[in-house]
Amino acid sequence: MITIVDYGLGNLRSVQKSFERSNINVRISSDLKVIKNSQKLVLPGVGHFGKGMNNLKTTGILDVLNEKVLVQKTPILGICLGMQLMTKFSEESNSDGIGWIDAKTIRFEKDETKKFKVPHIGWNSVNIINNNNLLNKIENNSQYYFVHTYCVYCNNNDDIMTESEYGVKFHSSFRRENIFGVQFHPEKSFSVGIQMFKNFSNL
Known part of the structure; x- marks a missing residue:
């Protein structure tokens, strides 16, 4: 079972619907027990970085995620703000993030x-920099849909999954072991987005 983590921000239903189009069993939940028992996790997000971090901490979800992701090595996919929250720091709120990715x-x-x-x-x-199973059957330079004001830069080249350019180059996705993050919105990207969700469900 894949759980889409509800921490009070994000376009949860559109992510859920995109998974369901491929007959992938998903649920939306903020229940700590449900999250603890999930085989895979999705951390979506549309909103403010500081608000997102505050919500994760005050609900107790962050403690559960750290256990699931760092100790149990549960696969997790961060989307847009969800990806940014996985970084060490954001200029949006001048505050620390979860810090899973350098x-x-x-x-x-x-x-x-x-x-x-x-x-x-x-x-x-x-542009694919480091290929892996999340990108299975996805061609290099495929088009994805973006909506963001802030972008991510990885300090470790091995973590970079894809790179994109919008005036400047930025890292549009990353991966470290079981942790995946994408700046774009697979749920709004039609067939290439659905393929990515299929790949995630098969990890």
Whole structure:
């Protein structure tokens, strides 16, 4: 069973529906017992980094996630804000993140030419840097849908899964052991997004 973690932020239902289109059994829950008994976890998110971290801590979900992810090595997929929360620090709230990945989350620089508007909204290609099973049957430079003002930079090259460019290059996904994060929205990316969810369910 895959559990989509409800920590008070995020587009939970659209993620759930995307999994269900592939007949993948998922549920949305904030119940600590349910999360503890899950075989795989998804941490989605749309909203403020500081609010997300506060919600994870005050609900007790963060303690459960640390046990599941770091000790039991349960596969987890962070989407958009969910990916950013896995980093060590974010400029959005000038606060620490979960810290599973040695990376930082920073704001896109202002583009004086106005060519690259912030937030970054729309389709963009992802260049595969380090392939793995989450990218099975997904071609290099496939187009995914993005909506974000802040982007992630990994300090360890081995953690970088894909790279994208929007005025500047940034790391659009990462992976360390059982921890996966994607800045884009697979649930809004049609067939390539559904394929990614299928791959995650088969890990």
